[in-house]
Amino acid sequence: MTNKPFDAAALAEEYDQRSPQDILKLALDSFDNIAISFSGAEDVVLIDMAVKIRPDVRVFSLDTGRLHAETYRFIEQVRQHYNINIDIMFPDAAETEALIREKGLFSFYRDGHQECCGIRKVMPLKRKLSTLDAWVTGQRKDQSPGTRTAVPVVQDDRAFGSADNPLVKFNPLSNWSSAQVWDYIRSNDVPFNELHNKGFISIGCEPCTRPVLPNQHEREGRWWWEEATMKECGLHSSNVKSGS
Amino acid sequence: MTGVTKITMVKKILADGSPCRKCEEVETRLRDEGYLDRIDHVVVADERDPDSEGMQLANRYQIERAPFFIVEEEGREPRVYTVFLRFMKEVLQTEVNARSEAAEIMRNDSMDYI
Numbered sequence: 001m002t003n004k005p006f007d008a009a010a011l012a013e014e015y016d017q018r019s020p021q022d023i024l025k026l027a028l029d030s031f032d033n034i035a036i037s038f039s040g041a042e043d044v045v046l047i048d049m050a051v052k053i054r055p056d057v058r059v060f061s062l063d064t065g066r067l068h069a070e071t072y073r074f075i076e077q078v079r080q081h082y083n084i085n086i087d088i089m090f091p092d093a094a095e096t097e098a099l100i101r102e103k104g105l106f107s108f109y110r111d112g113h114q115e116c117c118g119i120r121k122v123m124p125l126k127r128k129l130s131t132l133d134a135w136v137t138g139q140r141k142d143q144s145p146g147t148r149t150a151v152p153v154v155q156d157d158r159a160f161g162s163a164d165n166p167l168v169k170f171n172p173l174s175n176w177s178s179a180q181v182w183d184y185i186r187s188n189d190v191p192f193n194e195l196h197n198k199g200f201i202s203i204g205c206e207p208c209t210r211p212v213l214p215n216q217h218e219r220e221g222r223w224w225w226e227e228a229t230m231k232e233c234g235l236h237s238s239n240v241k242s243g244s
Numbered sequence: 245m246t247g248v249t250k251i252t253m254v255k256k257i258l259a260d261g262s263p264c265r266k267c268e269e270v271e272t273r274l275r276d277e278g279y280l281d282r283i284d285h286v287v288v289a290d291e292r293d294p295d296s297e298g299m300q301l302a303n304r305y306q307i308e309r310a311p312f313f314i315v316e317e318e319g320r321e322p323r324v325y326t327v328f329l330r331f332m333k334e335v336l337q338t339e340v341n342a343r344s345e346a347a348e349i350m351r352n353d354s355m356d357y358i
Binding site (some may be wrong): 008009012037039095113114118119125126138139143144152155156158204219222 | 306307308320321323324325326327334342344345346347348349350351352353355356358
């Protein structure tokens, strides 16, 4: 399984127009040491799909310590509904205490969210991913138009993997729209976070998430006080010729 | 890290012709800290020109953002770094604060899907 060469670039091309279920099957067939990242939001559809392929699929969530009560209830609901274990990862206590001592509980409104998210999300995620060969996310292109134009359905994870410890990242929902995700949730009676009934689309930490109005993009409900220009360094794939 | 034979830095020019802000910051830091001469080759990914060397390298290595670094070493596959501070730590062997590295990952990718 994991010891055969895995050509993420070639498979990304081959599977680009395949269904999320096909991509998940590829992921679960290719790797034993793989887990789904569950944010407590719409990415629950990945769990619904995956348990039909592998009932004991591994799932993890990041408890930042700042989630909505509704999200905690939902994570527990999903655990019971699918009869699965969900590994909950927590931030490093010393790092979190140091940040709060130095900058208070709401430094992200003043200094940007990266530092707080780095401690509460990235560091625990890095710790978790260091134990895996592959992971699955609910990342979609339409979540951030303009800055997330290229989300391959499978890719070498260069942010968290390395030459010595390669990591493969699957994004089975990459080409799905929010509408397709919700069609699936309704058609398959998939449980969902009650915050969605209150106008939330993208759901993260409580202080950094808000409901959006009709016709507002979901990204406007996250870190709304920050400039969009902070993400200018994406390479726009439409400008990159293939086949070189 | 021993055995490194070539380091390439890819920086970006935006569609309006202006330089990528983070690329400039990274290059300035490399210069200020005396590491720029460790970079053998600096190439440009020009959004206006899909044939530019940097855009072609981004395509070859499936990279979605700049700057990034390609480290070549005899007898090994090239290694690509998209997190600058990780490159600093692993290749240039500088001290890097774990909190700063995590914050940089957040700046590269909002991680709103986890």
